[in-house]
Amino acid sequence: MLVLSRRIGEEIVIGDNIRLTVVAVQGNKVRLGISAPDSVEVDRQEIHERRTEYGNKGELRGIYAGAE
Secondary structure: OOOOOOOOOOEEEEOOOEEEEEEEEEOOEEEEEEEOOOOOOOOOHHHHHHHHHHOOHHHHOOOOOOOO
16 A cells, blocks of 8 residues: 655646545544546445445435435
């Protein structure tokens, strides 16, 4: 695992078309902005695990309303 330090407003670039921007740091929480093409799915880990378990987005709508 690569570990990088960034300050608010600084970015990490992945490949040619994915950017992570540190938006805010409040206590032990870090807010990230993620810019990626529509073809790249970006999820929190717990949502990714649910998608894997249930198979597709349509089956998840009742599980996490408003997350899409």
